[in-house]
Amino acid sequence: MSGTSEGHGLPAGTSSGAAPPPDTESHTSHTSGPDLSDYRAAFRSATQPMAVVDSAGAVVHANESLARLTGVASAALAGRPAAGLVALTPDDHAWRSYREVLRGRRSRFRCTRRLKHRDGRPLWAEITVVPMAVPSAGGGPGRALLTVADISDRHELQQRLRHLQMHDAVTRLPNRTLFFERLSAVLDLSPFQDSSLLPRPGRIGLCYLDLDGFKAVNDTLGHRAGDRLLAAVAGRLSDVAARDPHHRDGSHFVARLGGDEFAVLVEESQGTQQVLDLAEALLTAVQQPFDLAGQRLSVSASIGVVERPSAGTSPTGLMQAADTTLYWAKADGKARWTLFDPERNAHRMTRQALSSTLRPAVDRGEFTLEYQPLVGMADGVVRGVEALVRWNHPQFGVLGPNRFVAIAEEDGSIVRLGRWVLRTACRQARRWQLDHPDGPALFVSVNVAVRQVWDSDLVAEVGDVLAETGLDPALLQLELTESAVMGSAGRPLRALQALSDMGVRIAIDDFGTGYSNLAYLSRLPVSVLKLDGSFVRGFRYDDGGRHPSPADETIVEALVGLAHRLGLTVTAECVETAEQAERLRRIGCDTGQGWLYSRAVAPERIDALIEAGGVAAPGAP
Numbered sequence: 001m002s003g004t005s006e007g008h009g010l011p012a013g014t015s016s017g018a019a020p021p022p023d024t025e026s027h028t029s030h031t032s033g034p035d036l037s038d039y040r041a042a043f044r045s046a047t048q049p050m051a052v053v054d055s056a057g058a059v060v061h062a063n064e065s066l067a068r069l070t071g072v073a074s075a076a077l078a079g080r081p082a083a084g085l086v087a088l089t090p091d092d093h094a095w096r097s098y099r100e101v102l103r104g105r106r107s108r109f110r111c112t113r114r115l116k117h118r119d120g121r122p123l124w125a126e127i128t129v130v131p132m133a134v135p136s137a138g139g140g141p142g143r144a145l146l147t148v149a150d151i152s153d154r155h156e157l158q159q160r161l162r163h164l165q166m167h168d169a170v171t172r173l174p175n176r177t178l179f180f181e182r183l184s185a186v187l188d189l190s191p192f193q194d195s196s197l198l199p200r201p202g203r204i205g206l207c208y209l210d211l212d213g214f215k216a217v218n219d220t221l222g223h224r225a226g227d228r229l230l231a232a233v234a235g236r237l238s239d240v241a242a243r244d245p246h247h248r249d250g251s252h253f254v255a256r257l258g259g260d261e262f263a264v265l266v267e268e269s270q271g272t273q274q275v276l277d278l279a280e281a282l283l284t285a286v287q288q289p290f291d292l293a294g295q296r297l298s299v300s301a302s303i304g305v306v307e308r309p310s311a312g313t314s315p316t317g318l319m320q321a322a323d324t325t326l327y328w329a330k331a332d333g334k335a336r337w338t339l340f341d342p343e344r345n346a347h348r349m350t351r352q353a354l355s356s357t358l359r360p361a362v363d364r365g366e367f368t369l370e371y372q373p374l375v376g377m378a379d380g381v382v383r384g385v386e387a388l389v390r391w392n393h394p395q396f397g398v399l400g401p402n403r404f405v406a407i408a409e410e411d412g413s414i415v416r417l418g419r420w421v422l423r424t425a426c427r428q429a430r431r432w433q434l435d436h437p438d439g440p441a442l443f444v445s446v447n448v449a450v451r452q453v454w455d456s457d458l459v460a461e462v463g464d465v466l467a468e469t470g471l472d473p474a475l476l477q478l479e480l481t482e483s484a485v486m487g488s489a490g491r492p493l494r495a496l497q498a499l500s501d502m503g504v505r506i507a508i509d510d511f512g513t514g515y516s517n518l519a520y521l522s523r524l525p526v527s528v529l530k531l532d533g534s535f536v537r538g539f540r541y542d543d544g545g546r547h548p549s550p551a552d553e554t555i556v557e558a559l560v561g562l563a564h565r566l567g568l569t570v571t572a573e574c575v576e577t578a579e580q581a582e583r584l585r586r587i588g589c590d591t592g593q594g595w596l597y598s599r600a601v602a603p604e605r606i607d608a609l610i611e612a613g614g615v616a617a618p619g620a621p
Contacts, residue, residue, distance in 0.1 A: 533574025
């Protein structure tokens with residue numbers, strides 16, 4: 001349907017007879033064929049309303065059918081603007097095309113209009129205007145034939161088909177297609193739409209709802225029960241939207257987007273609180289038990305809520321925000337609504353950006369290693385260094401491992417990155433040996449993710465790197481987190497044992513934050529325990545001068561004593577003050593690591609440390 005207009009009545013009156021035939025006598029053909037009087041008779045008696053229109057748009061002749069439609073005598077129609085009879089106005093987007101046909105510059109014009117019959121009933125009509133082959137008597141621009149076809153039945157059928165196409169068969173709600181059509185119309189009004197019918201709101205809100213655990217209903221009770229539940233949920237959502245005190249007719253649009261997902265569009269939002277109140281009401285309604293054919297069901301829902309100014313908002317952007325927020329609601333525990341948070345979304349976008357560029361970053365040489373000394377607590381001599389990876393990201397600057405290692409573990413790129421870290425660290429440790437043959441031989445400690453143990457042949461990779469670099473296996477320490485090591489069996493345990501047999505030291509990182517299964521330690525090829533920094537921080541006086549936590553000291557003392565009995569050495573992480581270092585030394589901790597001794601530094605700084613005899617000066621930058 002094109003160019004639809006509503007509410008345009010036609011002038012009232014009574015018919016007074018047939019219009020005279022078109023003025024064609026002066027152009028009568030003398031060739032053989034039907035006489036022009038036959039055409040005039042056909043025009044007068046045609047059941048389809050017709051009119052001959054001049055180049056100015058005025059009616060020259062009108063037939064009896066048009067007179068019956070308009071309620072105006074055919075003779076009285078002569079001279080009237082034809083556009084007014086069929087609801088065409090100069091501000092209509094179809095007006096230009098209509099005028100071009102009258103001027104002979106266009107071969108046909110067709111549009112659909114909602115007219116009103118003289119008996120008052122509505123009429124959907126297809127208006128067609130085509131140039132006539134016979135020119136006007138004065139030799140000027142030609143005339144055009146206007147016809148009006150009643151397409152009410154066809155229009156009603158199209159509307160029924162469109163309703164079926166645009167509505168969900170289970171819930172009778174508008175479907176995804178109609179929802180996006182409505183959303184697009186609200187956010188981007190066509191210049192030809194009547195803004196009085198669909199005003200552009202100042203703000204827009206959206207509640208994007210997903211049922212929690214709906215699949216279990218289908219799996220246990222069958223899809224018929226699931227469909228009944230969806231229909232019942234749809235009814236409750238519609239009732240809640242209609243009872244919203246801010247609701248006006250048509251301002252809340254409820255739709256089923258597919259599966260167990262629903263949307264409530266607030267087209268004229270009064271602010272964030274209104275949409276949040278609506279989300280809370282929707283949750284409460286859904287959480288009430290459902291009685292379906294004598295069967296009582298209870299479900300919950302998660303809702304992503306977005307509320308923002310409509311200016312500058314696109315349908316795609318709004319739905320992306322709603323989808324993200326719904327995911328947050330699910331991740332935060334379900335059975336709740338969550339409001340879109342731009343800062344949280346920026347973090348998510350940053351995470352996605354890092355994930356998409358992580359794999360090729362190794363090839364581009366964007367990663368570097370810094371080294372933090374591991375210092376003997378008794379004498380202050382550096383025993384080794386821990387290799388810490390940094391990402392020199394072209395957009396976000398220098399990133400520490402806490403910003404990207406978890407992402408690398410999720411997408412599997414940690415295997416490739418870990419292989420690069422291992423080779424680079426071993427090569428650097430060997431270079432220190434060669435450059436300082438008379439200095440202390442420092443071991444290098446490299447972090448290994450559990451996925452590296454599972455997804456790669458770690459034993460073969462370590463062997464190849466040691467052979468390639470010439471580094472003594474005793475100068476390599478591999479750190480795995482406690483949660484990764486405890487409970488290891490099968491392939492991981494065999495890999496750890498093979499590495500230990502090779503002469504490589506195995507350290508448990510962040511010990512005390514996971515299982516802390518001390519009995520299991522005796523069965524693992526572990527050489528070193530690295531105490532988590534949370535214990536060490538308890539050794540420090542707080543800002544109020546209060547004494548360090550005696551409980552932390554007791555725990556650390558017990559762990560150190562047990563580790564020593566098992567033949568393990570203990571490293572304390574996050575040593576920041578001399579008081580902490582002294583207490584750890586008295587307890588018997590073997591090595592320390594932290595800002596008291598040095599931050600992670602470039603390899604050249606470690607060169608200088610080796611030349612100084614390996615003694616770390618407390619408070620070094």
